[in-house]
Amino acid sequence: GAVVSQHPSWVICKSGTSVKIECRSLDFQATTMFWYRQFPKQSLMLMATSNEGSKATYEQGVEKDKFLINHASLTLSTLTVTSAHPEDSSFYICSARVYTSGGQETQYFGPGTRLLVL
Amino acid sequence: EDQVTQSPEALRLQEGESSSLNCSYTVSGLRGLFWYRQDPGKGPEFLFTLYSAGEEKEKERLKATLTKKESFLHITAPKPEDSATYLCAVQAISNFGNEKLTFGTGTRLTIIP
Numbered sequence: 001g002a003v004v005s006q007h008p009s010w011v012i013c014k015s016g017t018s019v020k021i022e023c024r025s026l027d028f029q030a031t032t033m034f035w036y037r038q039f040p041k042q043s044l045m046l047m048a049t050s051n052e053g054s055k056a057t058y059e060q061g062v063e064k065d066k067f068l069i070n071h072a073s074l075t076l077s078t079l080t081v082t083s084a085h086p087e088d089s090s091f092y093i094c095s096a097r098v099y100t101s102g103g104q105e106t107q108y109f110g111p112g113t114r115l116l117v118l
Numbered sequence: 119e120d121q122v123t124q125s126p127e128a129l130r131l132q133e134g135e136s137s138s139l140n141c142s143y144t145v146s147g148l149r150g151l152f153w154y155r156q157d158p159g160k161g162p163e164f165l166f167t168l169y170s171a172g173e174e175k176e177k178e179r180l181k182a183t184l185t186k187k188e189s190f191l192h193i194t195a196p197k198p199e200d201s202a203t204y205l206c207a208v209q210a211i212s213n214f215g216n217e218k219l220t221f222g223t224g225t226r227l228t229i230i231p
């Protein structure tokens with residue numbers, strides 16, 4: 001199956017600093033990747049859709065100047081949390097759109113990145 | 119607005135005790151319904167995609183079914199390793215014209231040996 005990796009898996013930073021999270025498709029090319037956020041005991045919430053070579057599409061209520069997304073290649077998308085604050089502490093998960101051999105579409109998810117802002 | 123409701127919120131079963139998880143949804147223009155399994159501290163693992171009412175898919179002890187308003191994930195003779203949170207998501211067209219997944223809050227399943 002398709003494998004998606006994320007780095008780092010854990011990050012602790014001070015308030016006001018910026019943090020970059022990488023999402024890679026390891027054995028396939030992904031023209032579209034997605035970034036989600038998950039708070040404890042809550043559902044995954046889509047933050048933005050990342051398309052290779054074009055600007056990301058952000059969901060309503062997500063600040064695009066705070067959560068910078070870059071999808072510069074077919075295997076890498078990055079999420080940068082700028083000027084992080086404690087309320088940005090969360091579990092960030094990326095996914096990549098995959099089309100199966102039968103033409104069906106799904107999303108394969110990375111293992112997630114736990115961000116703690118002190 | 120698209121809505122996905124999963125029930126029960128948590129379920130404890132004895133090993134070998136079969137049961138079903140429910141996912142009810144309200145969405146305009148359903149493109150697909152997805153089931154994922156999520157272990158603590160990890161990303162979701164893909165299980166099934168269902169596209170039309172009446173469709174069924176099976177994988178080992180799991181079987182997913184779909185109607186026009188809900189989906190069921192049936193677990194037959196579960197084992198302790200089936201313990202996880204099971205997430206349901208619907209795929210529809212967002213206000214921006216792109217396809218997006220809307221997730222339910224999941225059912226936390228615990229299988230007791």
